[in-house]
Amino acid sequence: MSEIKQKIALFIDADNAPASKFVDVLSEVAKYGVVTIRKAYGNWKSPTLKSWEELLHEYAIQPVQQYDLTKGKNASDIALVIDAMDVMYTKDIDVMCFISSDCDFTPMVTRALAEGKMVLGFGERKTPSPFVNACSKFLFLDQPEAVENASSAKPKNIKSDTKLINLLRQAIEATEDEDGWAALGPVGANISNRTSFDCRNYGYKNLSSLFKAVDLFELKRGQGRSFLVRDARKGKKV
16 A cells, blocks of 8 residues: 655745745655645746746746735735635545745744644745744754754754753653653653754754764663663663
8 A cells, every 4th residue: 555645735925935945844744745746936037036936847836926015015925825724624635834034924833733733844044933933843944954863963062952951851841751861762752742943053963973972961772773861860760
Protein backbone atom coordinates (compact mmCIF):
# COMPACT_ATOMS: atom_id res chain seq x y z
CA MET A 1 0.00 0.00 0.00
CA SER A 2 1.41 3.39 -1.01
CA GLU A 3 1.96 5.97 1.69
CA ILE A 4 -0.65 8.72 1.84
CA LYS A 5 1.14 12.05 1.59
CA GLN A 6 -0.10 15.17 3.33
CA LYS A 7 -1.25 17.98 1.05
CA ILE A 8 0.41 21.35 1.60
CA ALA A 9 -0.65 24.88 0.67
CA LEU A 10 2.30 27.28 0.36
CA PHE A 11 1.76 31.06 0.64
CA ILE A 12 4.64 33.46 -0.06
CA ASP A 13 4.78 37.09 1.03
CA ALA A 14 7.21 37.95 -1.77
CA ASP A 15 7.66 41.52 -0.53
CA ASN A 16 9.12 40.26 2.73
CA ALA A 17 10.92 36.99 2.02
CA PRO A 18 14.28 36.17 0.36
CA ALA A 19 13.88 34.37 -2.98
CA SER A 20 17.41 32.98 -2.62
CA LYS A 21 16.19 30.66 0.15
CA PHE A 22 13.17 29.23 -1.65
CA VAL A 23 14.91 25.99 -2.67
CA ASP A 24 15.80 25.41 1.00
CA VAL A 25 12.15 25.97 1.93
CA LEU A 26 10.95 23.44 -0.65
CA SER A 27 13.46 20.90 0.61
CA GLU A 28 12.18 21.32 4.17
CA VAL A 29 8.50 21.30 3.21
CA ALA A 30 8.98 18.10 1.20
CA LYS A 31 9.55 16.27 4.49
CA TYR A 32 5.91 16.82 5.39
CA GLY A 33 4.14 16.00 2.12
CA VAL A 34 3.46 17.34 -1.36
CA VAL A 35 2.82 21.01 -2.16
CA THR A 36 -0.41 21.20 -4.15
CA ILE A 37 -0.92 24.98 -3.93
CA ARG A 38 1.85 27.55 -4.44
CA LYS A 39 0.99 31.24 -4.40
CA ALA A 40 3.19 34.33 -4.13
CA TYR A 41 1.85 37.81 -3.31
CA GLY A 42 3.31 41.19 -4.16
CA ASN A 43 3.45 44.08 -6.58
CA TRP A 44 4.99 42.29 -9.55
CA LYS A 45 5.61 45.61 -11.31
CA SER A 46 8.18 46.42 -8.65
CA PRO A 47 11.83 45.72 -9.57
CA THR A 48 12.44 44.47 -6.03
CA LEU A 49 10.54 41.27 -6.87
CA LYS A 50 12.71 40.44 -9.88
CA SER A 51 14.42 37.59 -8.01
CA TRP A 52 11.05 36.04 -7.16
CA GLU A 53 9.74 36.57 -10.67
CA GLU A 54 12.53 34.40 -12.04
CA LEU A 55 11.32 31.49 -9.86
CA LEU A 56 7.64 31.57 -10.81
CA HIS A 57 7.77 29.34 -13.88
CA GLU A 58 10.56 27.09 -12.66
CA TYR A 59 8.67 26.11 -9.50
CA ALA A 60 5.08 26.49 -10.74
CA ILE A 61 4.28 29.37 -8.36
CA GLN A 62 1.09 31.29 -9.05
CA PRO A 63 1.76 35.05 -8.78
CA VAL A 64 -0.97 37.17 -7.22
CA GLN A 65 -0.75 40.84 -8.17
CA GLN A 66 -1.35 43.31 -5.38
CA TYR A 67 -0.78 47.01 -6.02
CA ASP A 68 0.59 49.29 -3.31
CA LEU A 69 -2.67 51.13 -2.72
CA THR A 70 -1.29 53.25 0.13
CA LYS A 71 2.31 54.32 0.54
CA GLY A 72 3.96 52.48 3.40
CA LYS A 73 1.18 49.90 3.65
CA ASN A 74 1.52 46.31 2.45
CA ALA A 75 -1.81 45.24 0.93
CA SER A 76 -0.37 41.83 0.03
CA ASP A 77 -0.83 40.68 3.64
CA ILE A 78 -4.61 41.01 3.51
CA ALA A 79 -4.84 39.33 0.10
CA LEU A 80 -2.70 36.45 1.35
CA VAL A 81 -4.79 35.93 4.49
CA ILE A 82 -8.08 36.01 2.53
CA ASP A 83 -6.81 33.38 0.10
CA ALA A 84 -5.38 31.26 2.91
CA MET A 85 -8.72 31.28 4.72
CA ASP A 86 -10.50 30.34 1.50
CA VAL A 87 -8.11 27.45 0.84
CA MET A 88 -8.35 26.22 4.41
CA TYR A 89 -12.14 25.85 4.22
CA THR A 90 -12.65 24.84 0.58
CA LYS A 91 -9.63 22.66 -0.29
CA ASP A 92 -8.38 19.31 0.98
CA ILE A 93 -5.27 20.64 2.74
CA ASP A 94 -3.41 19.17 5.73
CA VAL A 95 -0.54 21.66 6.14
CA MET A 96 -0.48 25.45 5.76
CA CYS A 97 2.91 26.99 5.02
CA PHE A 98 3.72 30.71 5.21
CA ILE A 99 6.93 32.41 4.04
CA SER A 100 7.27 35.91 5.43
CA SER A 101 9.78 37.91 7.44
CA ASP A 102 8.02 41.13 8.23
CA CYS A 103 4.31 40.66 8.74
CA ASP A 104 2.43 39.16 11.64
CA PHE A 105 0.07 36.40 10.48
CA THR A 106 -0.57 35.18 14.02
CA PRO A 107 -4.41 35.28 13.83
CA MET A 108 -4.28 33.26 10.61
CA VAL A 109 -1.92 30.73 12.14
CA THR A 110 -3.95 30.26 15.32
CA ARG A 111 -7.13 29.80 13.28
CA ALA A 112 -5.45 27.18 11.10
CA LEU A 113 -4.24 25.33 14.20
CA ALA A 114 -7.76 25.43 15.63
CA GLU A 115 -8.97 23.77 12.44
CA GLY A 116 -6.52 20.93 12.95
CA LYS A 117 -3.95 22.05 10.38
CA MET A 118 -0.21 21.88 10.86
CA VAL A 119 1.40 25.27 10.24
CA LEU A 120 4.95 25.71 8.95
CA GLY A 121 6.57 29.15 9.00
CA PHE A 122 9.71 30.48 7.33
CA GLY A 123 11.27 33.91 7.65
CA GLU A 124 14.28 35.92 8.74
CA ARG A 125 15.09 36.66 12.37
CA LYS A 126 13.28 39.99 12.20
CA THR A 127 9.98 38.09 11.98
CA PRO A 128 7.64 39.09 14.86
CA SER A 129 7.92 36.60 17.72
CA PRO A 130 4.13 36.05 18.08
CA PHE A 131 4.05 34.70 14.53
CA VAL A 132 7.16 32.58 15.11
CA ASN A 133 5.86 31.06 18.34
CA ALA A 134 2.36 30.39 17.00
CA CYS A 135 3.54 28.11 14.19
CA SER A 136 3.80 24.35 14.63
CA LYS A 137 7.38 24.75 13.41
CA PHE A 138 9.24 27.88 12.33
CA LEU A 139 12.61 27.92 10.62
CA PHE A 140 14.76 31.03 10.28
CA LEU A 141 16.06 31.46 6.75
CA ASP A 142 19.10 33.47 7.91
CA GLN A 143 20.13 30.91 10.51
CA PRO A 144 23.80 30.02 11.06
CA GLU A 145 25.07 26.91 9.30
CA ALA A 146 24.03 23.93 11.40
CA VAL A 147 26.72 21.65 12.81
CA GLU A 148 26.68 18.00 13.91
CA ASN A 149 29.15 18.12 16.79
CA ALA A 150 29.41 20.64 19.59
CA SER A 151 33.21 20.48 19.45
CA SER A 152 33.26 22.00 15.96
CA ALA A 153 30.51 24.51 16.58
CA LYS A 154 30.79 28.25 16.89
CA PRO A 155 27.21 29.31 17.57
CA LYS A 156 26.09 31.96 20.03
CA ASN A 157 26.31 31.20 23.73
CA ILE A 158 23.04 29.33 24.18
CA LYS A 159 23.84 28.68 27.85
CA SER A 160 22.92 32.30 28.55
CA ASP A 161 19.55 31.92 26.80
CA THR A 162 17.39 31.52 29.91
CA LYS A 163 14.20 30.92 27.98
CA LEU A 164 15.76 28.10 25.96
CA ILE A 165 17.41 26.44 28.97
CA ASN A 166 14.13 26.51 30.90
CA LEU A 167 12.33 24.98 27.93
CA LEU A 168 14.85 22.14 27.74
CA ARG A 169 14.75 21.50 31.47
CA GLN A 170 10.96 21.46 31.58
CA ALA A 171 10.80 19.00 28.68
CA ILE A 172 13.24 16.67 30.47
CA GLU A 173 11.31 16.94 33.72
CA ALA A 174 8.07 16.05 31.95
CA THR A 175 9.51 12.84 30.45
CA GLU A 176 12.22 11.69 32.88
CA ASP A 177 12.41 8.40 34.82
CA GLU A 178 13.03 8.07 38.56
CA ASP A 179 16.76 8.70 38.08
CA GLY A 180 16.18 11.88 36.08
CA TRP A 181 17.05 10.39 32.66
CA ALA A 182 14.77 11.11 29.70
CA ALA A 183 14.83 9.65 26.20
CA LEU A 184 15.68 12.29 23.61
CA GLY A 185 12.71 11.39 21.38
CA PRO A 186 10.02 12.14 23.98
CA VAL A 187 11.94 15.26 25.06
CA GLY A 188 11.86 16.57 21.50
CA ALA A 189 8.16 15.69 21.14
CA ASN A 190 7.33 17.52 24.35
CA ILE A 191 9.11 20.64 23.12
CA SER A 192 7.39 20.49 19.72
CA ASN A 193 3.99 20.29 21.41
CA ARG A 194 4.70 23.52 23.26
CA THR A 195 6.48 25.79 20.77
CA SER A 196 7.90 26.13 17.25
CA PHE A 197 11.38 25.12 18.46
CA ASP A 198 13.94 23.96 15.87
CA CYS A 199 17.57 23.14 16.74
CA ARG A 200 18.79 24.58 13.44
CA ASN A 201 17.72 28.04 14.55
CA TYR A 202 20.48 27.77 17.18
CA GLY A 203 23.11 26.39 14.81
CA TYR A 204 22.71 22.64 15.45
CA LYS A 205 21.43 19.88 13.17
CA ASN A 206 19.82 17.86 15.95
CA LEU A 207 18.81 17.95 19.59
CA SER A 208 21.67 15.75 20.80
CA SER A 209 24.24 18.18 19.36
CA LEU A 210 22.55 21.07 21.13
CA PHE A 211 22.54 19.27 24.49
CA LYS A 212 26.21 18.34 24.05
CA ALA A 213 27.07 21.99 23.62
CA VAL A 214 25.66 22.95 27.02
CA ASP A 215 27.38 21.70 30.19
CA LEU A 216 24.12 22.06 32.09
CA PHE A 217 23.02 18.63 30.83
CA GLU A 218 24.34 15.06 30.80
CA LEU A 219 23.99 12.91 27.69
CA LYS A 220 24.53 9.17 27.30
CA ARG A 221 23.59 6.32 24.98
CA GLY A 222 20.51 4.32 25.86
CA GLN A 223 19.32 1.11 24.23
CA GLY A 224 20.29 0.84 20.60
CA ARG A 225 21.57 4.16 19.28
CA SER A 226 19.11 6.33 21.17
CA PHE A 227 20.26 9.08 23.52
CA LEU A 228 19.25 9.76 27.10
CA VAL A 229 19.56 13.21 28.64
CA ARG A 230 19.46 14.48 32.22
CA ASP A 231 19.62 17.83 33.96
CA ALA A 232 23.15 17.95 35.39
CA ARG A 233 21.74 19.19 38.70
CA LYS A 234 19.96 15.86 39.13
CA GLY A 235 23.21 13.99 38.58
CA LYS A 236 24.93 15.88 41.40
CA LYS A 237 22.19 14.88 43.83
CA VAL A 238 22.50 11.16 43.04
